[in-house]
Amino acid sequence: MTDPNSSTERKSRAGNLADGVYQALRRAIIEQALAPGTKLPEDSVGESFGVSRTVVRSVLARLTVEGLVSQRPNKRAEVASPSLAEARGVFQVRRGLERTVIESLAGQLTAEQAGELRAHIAAEEQAHGRDGPESIRLSGDFHTLLASMTANELLIRYVQEVASRCSLILALYGRPHSSECSVNEHQAIIDALLRGDEATAVQLMDEHLMAVATRGLLDLKPARERDLKELLADYRGRLTAS
Incomplete structure (x- = not known):
């Protein structure tokens, strides 16, 4: 029987949680709920999903590799805005x-x-x-x-x-x-x-x-500014439901 408090089990739960946040945030970007250029401060994203900044940091790094998030030194992460x-x-x-x-x-x-x-x-x-x-x-x-x-x-x-x-x-x-x-x-x-x-x-x-x-590739569409937590509220609901 698996010990729920073992280090292996804790790592597994943490990995599943990070993957869930990754999937939710990725979907929010692809579905255009988060427009290009939207700032993604670790504390706000973490509060939106009820996770630590460490989890958020790993998720943002993963999305950066995929080209969906842009991260520059000493700058907040943001949804990528390709030229x-x-x-x-x-x-x-x-x-x-x-x-x-x-x-x-x-x-x-x-x-x-x-x-x-x-x-x-x-x-x-x-x-x-x-x-x-x-x-x-x-x-x-x-x-x-x-x-x-x-x-x-x-x-x-x-x-x-x-x-x-x-x-x-x-x-x-x-x-x-x-x-x-x-x-x-x-x-x-x-x-x-x-x-x-x-x-x-x-x-x-x-x-x-x-x-x-x-x-596409024609006219730049200005996005209406909305609060990040408001934008991610629905995606957090999907995370808890999964």
Whole structure:
């Protein structure tokens, strides 16, 4: 029987807590609840989630590695604000990575994977016009779901990172766009993959990512200032519920 007070068990609980805060804070950034440039003082974030500054520091370091948070010496951490040049570079890398995903999956999807993709498309359609943040998250999740089906751990990690960064970029430079259009594009990609039509699937994915980049990278959108604890309140609720 495991001793709940043992050092191993305490480390496990601490690790789970840090991971929960990481997931919640990452989601708040991707769903654009936290706009680029939002300050992330360790004490305020810690109070929002009911955790120590040590936990917050480890979470912010993890998000910094992923490019979602910016930390400079003697400066407070903040949600990253990539430049236009950096943004274009991210989209360029993403196009290459997702081409590799398509080449790996064309004609190789199992019936179970096809069902999982169709279920995801159905969720995207339900979210259309109902919940902006959920629609944004599901749109990105489509790409990470595809990558996960390659079983290539390095490719999965890189696609997840660039997809997250692209969500951040669109929060900074994007314009309102039709999520329905994105859903239709996703469906067309799945259809080509299931037919084993690699050339068409690659073309569709590339056109899709170019369309996403075109919808963004245009006008800088000023964000309305809101209190950090107010912004994170809902995400703390999700943390306690999980």
